[in-house]
Amino acid sequence: MADELHGAAEARLAERDQRYTANRRAIVEVLAAQPAPATLPALLRARPGLSQSSTYRNLAALEDAGVVRRVVAVGEHAHYELAEDLTGHHHHLVCVTCGTIEDVTLDASLEHRLEQAFAAAAAARGFDLGGHSIDIEGRCRECR
Amino acid sequence: MADELHGAAEARLAERDQRYTANRRAIVEVLAAQPAPATLPALLRARPGLSQSSTYRNLAALEDAGVVRRVVAVGEHAHYELAEDLTGHHHHLVCVTCGTIEDVTLDASLEHRLEQAFAAAAAARGFDLGGHSIDIEGRCRECR
């Protein structure tokens, strides 16, 4: 499964004449190991060799290639996670106090009903429908 | 309805020993007139007299008081909207290209089913459940 992941990452980068370097592989490895989106400081902590600016640049390259997704949530830093087609569709449970994020999946029938509702809403407004993301807000065990 | 709105805003600020000044009222008026969340530049454009730093400060005061909600979405600027208990529960249809946001409401039975699913997910992880927000991504009429 890890091989598939790295193979997919390499292929998507190659399409844009980008290489799958050791630094980029390191980022993907950390994100794959993480059970939830990581911030840039978290990535640098996990791989102390990485430099800040190159990591920002690599995340942008990986995002362009569709390997990584930037998640905007609470807090000062952006969060990054692997693209959904590499890990599966899911949503986020966000602690409004400390900013921690946990992944959540909904059952298929509910997702299906949501898709229908979103398609109708998008069509009514002349939008081409893309994906969707749900943030469930709450207070985590430690913060409540 | 506008009176209720301003009355509620004034009351919530008063609880924190804050005043409902002309500048703050202007912000609330613009947000109430807007069909979707507004950025800071949009607010300044709508009320040319407002100063940037005071508007940031006033938005923070209004957010503290629970009158305004800060919406993090795509783009460089944060978006602001009136708190949901003043305008009604809704979600956002976001154009991934230009960052435009439109409000969307889902039907009550679907919202109800979502609530149940979220409550279960939160409980399973030891979270106190709060609200939720859904971003439906797409490409708007002009951008597609």
Next chain:
DNA sequence: TTGCTTGCAAATGATTTGCACTGCT
């Protein structure tokens, strides 16, 4: 050799803050 990558240092830009002044109450 060509051109993608890298890391450092410097720049950018949204948001925040220090401070002195104005104006409710």
Next chain:
DNA sequence: AGCAGTGCAAATCATTTGCAAGCAA
């Protein structure tokens, strides 16, 4: 008088970018 609000200018801080050197094809 006392304290909240205001606006200007300066400071912050995450993120981006210029540049010169490194490295893979």
